[in-house]
Amino acid sequence: MAAKSKKETPLMKQYNAIKAKYPDALLLFRVGDFYETFGEDAVKAAGILGIILTKRGAGSESEIELAGFPHHSINTYLPKLVKAGERVAICDQLEDPKLTKNIVKRGVTELVTPGVALNDEVLVSKSNNFLCSVYFDKKYIGISFLDISTGEFLTSQGNAEYIDKLLQNFNPSEVLVSKQKRTLFNETFGKDFHTFYMEDWVYQTDYAYETLVKHFNTKTLKGFGIEDLYEGIIASGSILHYLGETQHNKLQHITSISRIAEDAYVWMDKFTIRNLELYNSTNNNAVTLLNIIDRTISPMGGRLLKRWLALPLKNLDKIKQRHEVVHYLSNENGTLQKIQNHIKHIGDLERLISKVATAKVNPREVIQLKNSLEAIVPIKALATNCDNESLKIIGDTLQGCDVLRAKIKEMLYEDAPVNVLKGHTIAPGFSTELDELRGLSKSGKDYLDKMLQRETERTGITSLKIDSNNVFGYYIEVRNTHKDKVPESWIRKQTLVSAERYITEELKEYEAKILGAEDKIMAIEQQLFAELVGWMNQYIKPVQQNAFLIGQLDCLCGFAQLAKDNNYIYPVIDESHDLEIKDGRHPVIEKQLPIGEAYIANDVFLDRTNQQIIMITGPNMSGKSAILRQTALIVLLAQIGSFVPAKEARIGLVDKIFTRVGASDNISMGESTFMVEMNETASILNNISDRSLVLLDEIGRGTSTYDGISIAWAISEYLHEHPAKPKTLFATHYHELNEMTETFGRIKNYNVSVKELKDNVLFIRKLVEGGSAHSFGIHVAKMAGMPQQVLHRANAILKKLEKSHSSEELTDKVKTLADDMQLSFFNLDDPLLENIKDEILHIDIDTLTPVEALMKLNEIKRMLVKKKRA
Numbered sequence: 001m002a003a004k005s006k007k008e009t010p011l012m013k014q015y016n017a018i019k020a021k022y023p024d025a026l027l028l029f030r031v032g033d034f035y036e037t038f039g040e041d042a043v044k045a046a047g048i049l050g051i052i053l054t055k056r057g058a059g060s061e062s063e064i065e066l067a068g069f070p071h072h073s074i075n076t077y078l079p080k081l082v083k084a085g086e087r088v089a090i091c092d093q094l095e096d097p098k099l100t101k102n103i104v105k106r107g108v109t110e111l112v113t114p115g116v117a118l119n120d121e122v123l124v125s126k127s128n129n130f131l132c133s134v135y136f137d138k139k140y141i142g143i144s145f146l147d148i149s150t151g152e153f154l155t156s157q158g159n160a161e162y163i164d165k166l167l168q169n170f171n172p173s174e175v176l177v178s179k180q181k182r183t184l185f186n187e188t189f190g191k192d193f194h195t196f197y198m199e200d201w202v203y204q205t206d207y208a209y210e211t212l213v214k215h216f217n218t219k220t221l222k223g224f225g226i227e228d229l230y231e232g233i234i235a236s237g238s239i240l241h242y243l244g245e246t247q248h249n250k251l252q253h254i255t256s257i258s259r260i261a262e263d264a265y266v267w268m269d270k271f272t273i274r275n276l277e278l279y280n281s282t283n284n285n286a287v288t289l290l291n292i293i294d295r296t297i298s299p300m301g302g303r304l305l306k307r308w309l310a311l312p313l314k315n316l317d318k319i320k321q322r323h324e325v326v327h328y329l330s331n332e333n334g335t336l337q338k339i340q341n342h343i344k345h346i347g348d349l350e351r352l353i354s355k356v357a358t359a360k361v362n363p364r365e366v367i368q369l370k371n372s373l374e375a376i377v378p379i380k381a382l383a384t385n386c387d388n389e390s391l392k393i394i395g396d397t398l399q400g401c402d403v404l405r406a407k408i409k410e411m412l413y414e415d416a417p418v419n420v421l422k423g424h425t426i427a428p429g430f431s432t433e434l435d436e437l438r439g440l441s442k443s444g445k446d447y448l449d450k451m452l453q454r455e456t457e458r459t460g461i462t463s464l465k466i467d468s469n470n471v472f473g474y475y476i477e478v479r480n481t482h483k484d485k486v487p488e489s490w491i492r493k494q495t496l497v498s499a500e501r502y503i504t505e506e507l508k509e510y511e512a513k514i515l516g517a518e519d520k521i522m523a524i525e526q527q528l529f530a531e532l533v534g535w536m537n538q539y540i541k542p543v544q545q546n547a548f549l550i551g552q553l554d555c556l557c558g559f560a561q562l563a564k565d566n567n568y569i570y571p572v573i574d575e576s577h578d579l580e581i582k583d584g585r586h587p588v589i590e591k592q593l594p595i596g597e598a599y600i601a602n603d604v605f606l607d608r609t610n611q612q613i614i615m616i617t618g619p620n621m622s623g624k625s626a627i628l629r630q631t632a633l634i635v636l637l638a639q640i641g642s643f644v645p646a647k648e649a650r651i652g653l654v655d656k657i658f659t660r661v662g663a664s665d666n667i668s669m670g671e672s673t674f675m676v677e678m679n680e681t682a683s684i685l686n687n688i689s690d691r692s693l694v695l696l697d698e699i700g701r702g703t704s705t706y707d708g709i710s711i712a713w714a715i716s717e718y719l720h721e722h723p724a725k726p727k728t729l730f731a732t733h734y735h736e737l738n739e740m741t742e743t744f745g746r747i748k749n750y751n752v753s754v755k756e757l758k759d760n761v762l763f764i765r766k767l768v769e770g771g772s773a774h775s776f777g778i779h780v781a782k783m784a785g786m787p788q789q790v791l792h793r794a795n796a797i798l799k800k801l802e803k804s805h806s807s808e809e810l811t812d813k814v815k816t817l818a819d820d821m822q823l824s825f826f827n828l829d830d831p832l833l834e835n836i837k838d839e840i841l842h843i844d845i846d847t848l849t850p851v852e853a854l855m856k857l858n859e860i861k862r863m864l865v866k867k868k869r870a
């Protein structure tokens with residue numbers, strides 16, 4: 001809020017006027033060498049940054065909270081504010097304070113928000129930082145994503161489920177929504193996103209279209225293939241509008257917009273992405289698939305791999321091309337190593353060139369850009385000479401950018417500084433004027449050295465020193481012991497404890513030359529550097545293209561490296577509907593096992609004629625979920641172009657992967673867990689295709705046993721009878737479902753084998769044909785340290801239950817058993833407990849003294865301790 005007071009100083013008046021324009025941003029107000037915050041902003045900033053909160057005009061009527069930091073610390077403090085979710089308006093001095101008698105003109109030069117950041121400290125190198133905009137229309141929802149730090153701009157449209165999935169995949173840092181759709185957005189997509197609400201008028205077709213064609217300088221949007229995306233266009237236009245509002249007007253690096261083609265990629269809904277823990281996990285410490293497979297070296301590769309993982313391919317040729325490159329590179333170790341070594345020297349090309357476009361690049365970064373492009377030269381040569389078509393194309397398409405590199409080399413010192421004002425930016429030989437001034441400045445300094453020598457000899461003062469400070473420039477310093485030898489012509493300027501400082505006519509003359517030259521040098525260096533950056537803008541597209549190609553190459557090299565390190569194989573991928581995995585492994589679990597423990601590989605075969613649905617039973621912890629997930633992950637890895645953890649794999653192209661895990665700890669949005677589970681499952685049943693892979697893990701367990709069995713049965717039956725005949729793996733505790741094979745020909749029973757020992761089970765973890773007779777939950781309870789009495793009782797109940805056959809009988813049994821349980825709480829089978837019970841019942845409380853009571857208690861305790869030791 002703006003600070004209000006009757007006695008407003010001119011500065012506060014200016015502050016309040018600017019703040020009123022940015023009411024929802026935290027305003028950093030430049031005053032001299034400081035950025036100040038006032039009022040509520042100051043309270044917030046002090047809290048987030050841990051800086052001191054003081055008061056301006058303390059005690060007076062215009063008292064207001066104040067917190068600030070030195071302007072040069074902006075890169076330390078700004079990211080902290082943005083990471084804390086603040087929108088930060090940076091208000092700078094727009095004129096040189098020395099040149100005006102009035103109050104300095106100030107204005108907001110940039111509005112930094114979580115989705116619009118170019119600052120290295122805010123950005124994570126291997127992650128995109130997407131700003132997103134969502135537009136709700138009657139039929140579809142439009143969405144667009146823009147990463148201003150890399151220039152990527154994408155759009156799409158679809159139903160709520162699809163948009164939800166995209167939001168999950170792209171994980172935007174900030175989502176723009178029209179003010180009027182605030183509630184609708186929260187209801188549809190939840191409240192986890194950092195949202196900003198814009199005026200409704202921004203979301204209009206004509207305005208959006210105009211904004212986009214104006215930005216791209218085209219007549220239509222046809223060339224981008226998004227012309228018919230009515231809702232997508234509105235969402236995209238609104239993003240550009242927002243960038244304008246936040247003072248981001250240098251956007252030449254946003255060179256195109258592309259459509260996220262829904263049909264081109266494997267459909268995975270958000271539950272599946274979550275369940276498979278592809279790149280996020282509900283458990284922060286959990287290792288994700290991305291952690292295991294990411295062998296990329298460059299930031300571009302890291303970001304692209306995430307995208308590939310979110311959008312696995314459905315196009316057979318494209319998948320095969322990637323596999324062929326991985327195959328080639330994993331066999332050509334020398335080439336792989338060489339390419340990877342060169343990639344190590346490539347910086348974040350995409351973000352560097354974006355900084356060029358936004359004029360935020362510094363000299364050192366331009367050198368980095370040049371060196372990165374230099375590292376591409378040998379990569380281009382290696383790829384072009386490869387014996388693989390796709391690599392050759394990458395090699396041919398990579399741009400040498402010779403002129404750009406030569407120009408940077410010609411213009412800049414190799415060790416140019418971060419700050420152009422530090423000097424030593426423009427290389428010698430580029431500008432005659434600059435070289436002359438540098439010569440002058442240097443000769444001026446040489447002259448001073450000579451002068452010092454001459455004066456020392458003339459005066460006989462041995463400790464004579466020439467130095468300079470900000471107050472009176474160059475001076476000669478004489479220690480007190482030699483004061484009497486100072487010539488009369490010298491003018492005394494300053495007296496220190498042990499020395500005096502003088503100036504001379506000659507000294508001042510040369511000072512003017514040196515300082516004048518230095519000021520000019522600085523101005524010329526700044527100007528030439530700005531010219532270079534402006535000139536570099538013509539290279540935005542080729543550099544972006546290089547960045548993309550290097551990202552691809554990096555991902556493919558990463559896959560080859562992964563295949564070698566983790567023993568992955570070349571999967572066969574075809575148009576069939578079969579899925580045949582021999583000795584498949586879970587890529588993440590196999591890496592997490594304790595040393596010495598080997599992952600037990602398993603075969604899985606599914607088709608649409610004989611074995612469409614596999615019903616997997618087995619005790620808890622036996623590895624059912626692992627088999628389900630590894631099957632999905634193997635398919636997914638194959639379709640992003642990677643090799644897979646198996647001995648052999650033949651995969652008929654999959655177009656949708658669904659996984660559902662029965663609700664247990666899955667409570668969300670206030671609905672009952674069972675309801676959530678059923679909703680999620682319903683969405684599968686409504687979307688299946690003949691190329692879908694469905695994985696159901698303990699579906700139905702969120703309700704009572706009989707409900708659960710009935711629902712699981714009905715779902716399996718539906719999937720079996722559905723004309724699409726989707727390939728399905730169903731893990732369940734309900735061994736009753738094994739009976740389905742009698743009626744449904746394409747359902748097959750398997751179980752994850754275990755060996756039953758006397759009173760324990762040994763997990764073999766092999767998937768074998770056949771159902772299992774009962775659940776082993778009690779054994780797991782034992783392993784978990786459940787008290788003996790409970791285990792004992794559970795076994796007794798289980799035995800009785802297993803004897804029953806009809807469901808009615810079963811229900812009756814369960815009921816009587818429950819009654820039994822209540823009545824006989826004390827009637828535990830343990831003879832010791834019986835003894836204790838007797839002891840207690842025989843105590844005559846009326847005649848018992850306190851000491852006797854304690855002794856009795858001690859006796860009981862001893863009985864128990866004895867038992868425990870035995």
Ligand SMILES: Nc1ncnc2c1ncn2[C@@H]1O[C@H](COP(=O)(O)OP(=O)(O)OP(=O)(O)O)[C@@H](O)[C@H]1O
Nearest residue numbers: 589598599600601619620621622623624625626765
């Ligand atoms: N094939 C395997 N080889 C080695 N260890 C395995 C294998 N499969 C699973 N495990 C280990 O066993 C643990 C339990 O596996 P998983 O969660 O798949 O069991 P589950 O049968 O689904 O259990 P629940 O029914 O309780 O969900 C895993 O976390 C993993 O550590």
